[in-house]
Each structure stands twice: as C-alpha cells, then as structure tokens.
Amino acid sequence: MEQDKLYQSLNERLGKLTNFPKLIGSDNKSISSLLEEHGISRRDFMKWAAGMTAMLSLPATFTPLVAKAAELTDRLPVIWLHMAECTGCSESLLRSDAPTIDSLIFDYISLEYHETLMAACGWQAEENLEHAIKKYKGKYVLMVEGGIPAGKSSYFLTVGPQGQTGESHAKEAAESAAAIFAIGTCSSFGGVQAAYPNPTNAQPLHKVTDKPVINVPGCPPSEKNIVGQVLHYLLFGTLPSLDAYNRPKWAYGLRIHDLCERRGHFDAGEFVQEFGDEGAKKGYCLYKVGCKGPYTFNNCSREKFNQHTSWPVQAGHGCIGCSEPDFWDKMGPFESPLADRLYHSVFGGLGADATADKIGVTVLSAAAIGIAAHAAITIVKKPKE
Ligand code: SF4
Numbered sequence: 163m164e165q166d167k168l169y170q171s172l173n174e175r176l177g178k179l180t181n182f183p184k185l186i187g188s189d190n191k192s193i194s195s196l197l198e199e200h201g202i203s204r205r206d207f208m209k210w211a212a213g214m215t216a217m218l219s220l221p222a223t224f225t226p227l228v229a230k231a232a233e234l235t236d237r238l239p240v241i242w243l244h245m246a247e248c249t250g251c252s253e254s255l256l257r258s259d260a261p262t263i264d265s266l267i268f269d270y271i272s273l274e275y276h277e278t279l280m281a282a283c284g285w286q287a288e289e290n291l292e293h294a295i296k297k298y299k300g301k302y303v304l305m306v307e308g309g310i311p312a313g314k315s316s317y318f319l320t321v322g323p324q325g326q327t328g329e330s331h332a333k334e335a336a337e338s339a340a341a342i343f344a345i346g347t348c349s350s351f352g353g354v355q356a357a358y359p360n361p362t363n364a365q366p367l368h369k370v371t372d373k374p375v376i377n378v379p380g381c382p383p384s385e386k387n388i389v390g391q392v393l394h395y396l397l398f399g400t401l402p403s404l405d406a407y408n409r410p411k412w413a414y415g416l417r418i419h420d421l422c423e424r425r426g427h428f429d430a431g432e433f434v435q436e437f438g439d440e441g442a443k444k445g446y447c448l449y450k451v452g453c454k455g456p457y458t459f460n461n462c463s464r465e466k467f468n469q470h471t472s473w474p475v476q477a478g479h480g481c482i483g484c485s486e487p488d489f490w491d492k493m494g495p496f497e498s499p500l501a502d503r504l505y506h507s508v509f510g511g512l513g514a515d516a517t518a519d520k521i522g523v524t525v526l527s528a529a530a531i532g533i534a535a536h537a538a539i540t541i542v543k544k545p546k547e
C-alpha cells in the first residue's frame with residue numbers, strides 16, 4: 163500500500179514536470195533519438211533504468227518511473243561550476259569514446275553553464291553564468307566540482323575578467339539554486355587541494371554556503387552516482403536520506419568491504435602479502451597491501467566502473483578510500499595497511515584495524531579474528547541515521 167502511494171506521488175510529480183517546457187538540451191533531440199544515434203536500443207535503455215531503480219533502492223516496479231525521469235532531464239537546468247580541481251569528475255562523466263547511457267543522459271540535460279564544455283569564454287562566459295542564475299532563479303540544480311580556496315586565500319582561484327573569486331561564484335550560484343550537489347571529493351570534503359598543509363585554504367562547498375549540500379564524493383565519483391542523484395531529484399524533488407557526511411545513503415550506505423568480491427578471503431585470513439605473489443594470482447584479499455575498503459563508504463564494489471566492467475579491487479589494487487573526508491592525509495600510504503596508527507577520520511581517532519592487521523598468522527585464528535575485527539569496525543562506525 164505504502165509502495166502504491168509512493169508510486170502514485172512520484173508519477174504525479176513526473177506528470178507535472180512533463181508540462182514544463184523543454185530546455186535547449188542537445189539540439190532539441192529526444193533522448194530516444196540520441197540513444198538510437200549511438201546504437202542504444204529501447205531495450206538497453208529499459209535495462210539501464212532497471213539497474214538505476216535497484217541502485218536507488220526502489221522496487222523493480224518503479225522502473226518505468228525512473229525511465230520517465232531520465233526522459234525528463236531536459237526540463238532540468240543545471241549550472242556546473244569548476245573550482246580548484248583536476249576536472250577528473252567531469253572527465254569521468256563525459257569523455258568516453260563509447261558513451262554510456264549515463265553520459266548521454268548528461269549530454270541531454272540542459273547544461274546552462276559548464277566552463278569546460280561551453281563555447282563561450284572570458285566576459286561572455288561570465289555573462290552566461292549571471293544570465294542562467296537570473297533566468298532559472300530557484301529552479302536550477304547547482305553542481306560544483308573542486309575545492310574552494312576561501313577567506314583570505316580566496317584569490318588563489320580568481321575567475322574571469324571581473325577578477326571574481328571562485329568562492330564568490332559558488333556562494334552566489336548556491337544562493338538561488340533549487341538543489342546543490344558537491345560533485346567529487348574536492349567539493350565534498352576539500353580533496354587533494356585541502357591536503358596538509360592546504361596552502362590555499364581550500365574548503366568543501368558546505369563550508370562556503372549555508373544552504374544544504376548533498377555530497378557525491380569519489381575521486382572521481384562514478385557517473386552512476388552523479389546521474390543517480392539527478393534522477394533522485396527529478397523523482398522526489400527532495401533531499402535523499404543522508405549519512406553523517408551528507409552522502410546519499412542509496413549510494414554510500416555500505417562500505418566497499420561489505421560487498422567486495424574478495425571478502426570471503428578476508429574472512430578466511432587469505433591475504434596478498436605483496437603485489438604479484440601467489441595470493442595476488444589467486445585473488446586473495448588486498449588488505450595487507452593497503453586496501454582501505456573496510457573504512458570506505460561507497461558502492462564501487464557493486465556498481466563498478468566503465469559500464470560495470472571492473473573496479474580497482476577487481477583490477478588488483480586496494481581501495482584508496484577516496485570517498486572519505488581527508489582521504490589524502492588519513493588513508494595514505496595507499497599501499498600499506500592503516501594498522502594501529504591513530505588517525506582522525508571515519509573512526510574518530512581509533513586505530514580500529516589494529517586487530518585486523520594481525521589476521522593471517524594462522525588460517526584458523528585468522529578467520530575468527532577477521533570476523534571479530536569486522537564486527538568491531540561495524541560497531542565503531544555506523545553512519546548516522
Ligand atoms: S575529486 Fe578527484 S577527480 Fe574530481 S576534481 Fe577532485 S581530484 Fe579531480
């Protein structure tokens with residue numbers, strides 16, 4: 163019954179959105195013709211919609227609604243700002259030679275402002291931004307990529323001919339946005355820019371605006387998590403359920419470790435001791451060569467990358483913890499375990515894997531210790547409801 167009500171209310175919301183005028187997405191082509199041009203059939207599209215429905219933790223019967231939301235992305239004005247960053251988040255989404263449905267959806271969105279994609283530059287670009295903010299006041303989604311040099315150091319990011327700072331751009335654009343997504347770890351938590359000693363005083367987006375910010379971290383985040391957030395917004399029009407770090411729980415509710423394909427080896431105490439050894443060939447757990455999967459909340463182990471083909475752990479390197487706050491300072495060195503080192507990250511200053519690091523002494527004791535360590539970690543750090 164609850165599900166029926168939810169279905170009905172989402173359906174009504176999408177019905178209203180259908181009446182909104184189409185914005186100028188991708189030469190006014192429909193999404194189906196855009197997909198067709200790239201050899202993607204309706205059947206593939208519906209399969210993709212079913213996958214997105216499951217990812218958003220919605221029942222399978224909601225698939226037609228998710229497909230509909232994707233078709234309505236051309237009603238959603240998006241302003242994408244670049245701050246201090248490598249542009250890897252944009253690259254991960256848009257620059258594949260065989261575009262995925264996710265990247266084509268993003269082509270289809272009415273991207274009102276995106277410095278690396280739009281033709282305008284200099285004063286024209288500035289004007290475009292001002293114009294988009296005014297025209298779509300209270301209606302656009304703001305996506306910000308990059309850490310933001312702030313306060314006295316804000317001049318490190320000086321933008322455009324008016325010499326405005328990135329900080330003031332971000333503040334202004336946030337003021338009139340309907341929803342704000344921090345795309346990538348830089349914008350969510352400061353990222354590499356904010357790594358010690360943080361010479362530009364780079365800050366996460368939520369530190370420079372008092373509006374609610376949904377963090378979509380990862381370095382870069384997967385295109386699925388970015389597009390999934392857009393679909394969620396189209397479907398619900400509200401904030402998703404968030405964890406302690408304002409990450410949507412549908413994507414960041416579980417740890418890499420919880421769904422990892424090497425997890426059986428962790429529990430059995432079977433570890434790669436060094437890259438290229440017998441354990442590596444057998445696909446053993448990468449904890450001892452630095453995997454930070456037990457401390458990292460993200461869905462990489464389930465969704466993977468590059469059209470679901472692979473992800474770092476499958477390719478043989480441990481997770482580096484890129485979707486956690488301060489990961490550059492707290493998760494390194496990337497190829498050694500955290501061991502009993504004290505750190506002030508997700509586990510609040512505990513050397514929480516001291517026990518886990520001793521796993522592997524003997525298979526029998528290891529299995530027991532592994533499970534106990536896992537249980538301890540789960541108790542120590544459960545994301546806030
Ligand atoms: S989060 Fe990573 S990929 Fe994205 S802009 Fe920052 S450094 Fe680049």
Ligand code: SF4
Pocket residue numbers: 418419420422423424425426428446447448449453454455456475480481
């Ligand atoms: S430690 Fe890493 S490789 Fe091992 S099971 Fe956990 S996430 Fe997978």
